[in-house]
Amino acid sequence: MADLVEIKGVTHAYRTPAGALPVLRDLNIAIPEGKFCAVVGPSGCGKSTLTRLIAGLMKPDQGEVWLHGERVKTPRKTVGMAFQNPVMLEWRTILENVMLPLEIVAPSMPKAQREERARKLLALVGLSGFEAKRPSQLSGGMRQRASLCRAIVHKPEVLIMDEPFGALDAFTREDLWQLMHKLRAEEPFTALLITHDLRESVYLADEIIVLSDRPAHVQYRMQVDYPINPRPISMLYEAKSIERLAILRDQIEIAQGRNGGAH
Numbered sequence: 001m002a003d004l005v006e007i008k009g010v011t012h013a014y015r016t017p018a019g020a021l022p023v024l025r026d027l028n029i030a031i032p033e034g035k036f037c038a039v040v041g042p043s044g045c046g047k048s049t050l051t052r053l054i055a056g057l058m059k060p061d062q063g064e065v066w067l068h069g070e071r072v073k074t075p076r077k078t079v080g081m082a083f084q085n086p087v088m089l090e091w092r093t094i095l096e097n098v099m100l101p102l103e104i105v106a107p108s109m110p111k112a113q114r115e116e117r118a119r120k121l122l123a124l125v126g127l128s129g130f131e132a133k134r135p136s137q138l139s140g141g142m143r144q145r146a147s148l149c150r151a152i153v154h155k156p157e158v159l160i161m162d163e164p165f166g167a168l169d170a171f172t173r174e175d176l177w178q179l180m181h182k183l184r185a186e187e188p189f190t191a192l193l194i195t196h197d198l199r200e201s202v203y204l205a206d207e208i209i210v211l212s213d214r215p216a217h218v219q220y221r222m223q224v225d226y227p228i229n230p231r232p233i234s235m236l237y238e239a240k241s242i243e244r245l246a247i248l249r250d251q252i253e254i255a256q257g258r259n260g261g262a263h
């Protein structure tokens with residue numbers, strides 16, 4: 001399978017008043033088309049920087065970022081993004097918010113067709129009947145469902161998610177995890193997920209990458225070879241998942257410089 005996202009030898013430092021802050025060092029990541037990659041690592045190690053580089057919002061000092069065989073040099077319209085706090089436009093309805101990327105990426109698509117696509121996705125995430133509501137009329141979980149629809153409505157070449165479930169309560173979060181697998185089955189996408197939640201990474205991803213502390217490089221890679229459709233939440237309680245979680249926790253502690261000390 002061809003790699004859709006390729007991060008090749010990426011090194012980057014921010015210029016700050018206090019001097020250069022090295023954030024990434026010789027980072028190499030490849031995500032094959034259709035795969036779901038989760039990235040975990042110590043706080044502040046450079047995970048969000050990685051998402052900005054893939055979206056073309058900034059250029060690395062060294063190395064290359066490739067998307068679909070094209071070198072990323074400028075902001076990419078065809079990337080789908082979802083964040084912890086879904087930024088929704090209050091003056092637009094939920095349906096109009098979800099349609100927004102199509103207006104930018106496919107302006108020639110007839111409005112009826114854009115609407116049909118947005119309605120289909122809203123139905124898929126259980127938001128039929130809420131199309132005409134304003135964002136503030138929805139719960140946090142519902143807003144995040146709508147934001148996921150908005151992130152994939154234009155069939156992005158890659159779906160980038162930065163802690164999208166971080167602000168939700170545990171039950172809503174698990175609902176949304178299951179929803180991700182449903183969406184993936186219906187609307188296949190290639191995804192990069194930044195998360196602090198190791199269970200989330202094991203439940204959602206095909207591959208988990210543990211980044212070292214700053215300047216971040218790939219410290220550890222784990223394949224999650226569990227069928228994705230279905231992938232029941234109960235898989236997290238299976239011995240293999242518990243073992244995976246223990247390995248990941250140790251890796252995070254190593255990345256934090258604690259060398260697998262007390263849990």
Ligand SMILES: Nc1ncnc2c1ncn2[C@@H]1O[C@H](COP(=O)(O)OP(=O)(O)OP(=O)(O)O)[C@@H](O)[C@H]1O
Pocket residue numbers: 014015016021023042043044045046047048049050
């Ligand atoms: N525009 C910027 N200018 C200067 N420093 C920055 C800039 N953006 C981020 N940083 C710094 O670079 C480091 C990496 O930031 P980044 O947001 O990529 O980390 P992160 O792993 O996503 O963090 P967290 O886990 O806390 O969300 C941090 O120390 C941050 O303060």
